[in-house]
Amino acid sequence: MNRRQTIPKHLRYTIQDFNEQFATDESCLEHLKEQRFPGGITYCDKCQQDRKHYKITGRPVYSCDHCGTQISPMAGTIFEKSTTSLRLWYYSMYLMASTRCGISAKQIQRETGVTYKTAWRMFRQIRSLLSDSDMQLEGSAVEVDEMYHGGKSKNRRGRPMVGDKQKIPVVGIVERSTEKRSGRVYAVTTPDTKKATVMEVIKEKVLPKSTVFTDDFCIYDDLDRHRNEYRHRRINHSAKVYVMGDVHTNTIEGFWSLVKRGIGGVYHQVSQKYLQSYLDEYSFRYNRRDQGNLIFTSLLRRVSELAAPSAVGDRGMSRA
Numbered sequence: 001m002n003r004r005q006t007i008p009k010h011l012r013y014t015i016q017d018f019n020e021q022f023a024t025d026e027s028c029l030e031h032l033k034e035q036r037f038p039g040g041i042t043y044c045d046k047c048q049q050d051r052k053h054y055k056i057t058g059r060p061v062y063s064c065d066h067c068g069t070q071i072s073p074m075a076g077t078i079f080e081k082s083t084t085s086l087r088l089w090y091y092s093m094y095l096m097a098s099t100r101c102g103i104s105a106k107q108i109q110r111e112t113g114v115t116y117k118t119a120w121r122m123f124r125q126i127r128s129l130l131s132d133s134d135m136q137l138e139g140s141a142v143e144v145d146e147m148y149h150g151g152k153s154k155n156r157r158g159r160p161m162v163g164d165k166q167k168i169p170v171v172g173i174v175e176r177s178t179e180k181r182s183g184r185v186y187a188v189t190t191p192d193t194k195k196a197t198v199m200e201v202i203k204e205k206v207l208p209k210s211t212v213f214t215d216d217f218c219i220y221d222d223l224d225r226h227r228n229e230y231r232h233r234r235i236n237h238s239a240k241v242y243v244m245g246d247v248h249t250n251t252i253e254g255f256w257s258l259v260k261r262g263i264g265g266v267y268h269q270v271s272q273k274y275l276q277s278y279l280d281e282y283s284f285r286y287n288r289r290d291q292g293n294l295i296f297t298s299l300l301r302r303v304s305e306l307a308a309p310s311a312v313g314d315r316g317m318s319r320a
């Protein structure tokens, strides 16, 4: 049975929906324009006020109805300097948003027919939209745990041995889900797992007065020194205790296994340089798991949200 059928109807966005909504480059451009400048209305530098802009036939630009100054909806976005058709960009974004575990640049190449170099570039640009690094976690109960990626020692899943520099530490924090909302996750690579480093991440993301669940690894000791800020509950993993009432770190560990399965299955090997962007992609999807495949819509919104606001004039124009 097709897995997608399990997604409720209002959260479904199929390839047919995509083909209808984005049949041509023009419809993609029109969509982008509407997201960035609804109704074509935006500030005209020359008129120094908001003006209505109209599409110029045959070119990917819109022009001020008063003075004729042109703007490009692609300027300042990930599409800006690309010669690849906008529709292929949209299709690649659809592919990346629609699979459960993400797809590789190689798959984008196969599906779109662009060169591998182009596919890789698109892949990286699209992924750059997925960072939620400015997100503030709001759960009153969170789990914190760390994992280690890479390294050649046999003990891949374990904590690194002294001198085992190839493993990259990642600190993860997840909100416990409540009846009202699904918990979100934040995962970040760190230079090390010193107490101060881990504490810094926690203070940045977790609201004071939250209950923080961790295991008994010593790097979390500092939480006990911040009793006024956090309530710290630990599970004794080294004594092989994994759950005691609500004291466990199963939620964040579930996220780690998702990441590990994905990296193993789709991306094979990940360098330190790209590990963060893989984590961002997994977190982005995890944090929107209730949206069915409307994740694509979130992704489209990110394009405009992250566009450089001032770069809409001719100088920033795309060379189509």
Ligand SMILES: [Zn+2]
Pocket (backbone or CB within 6 Å): 044, 045, 046, 047, 048, 051, 064, 065, 066, 067, 068, 069
């Ligand atoms: Zn104008």
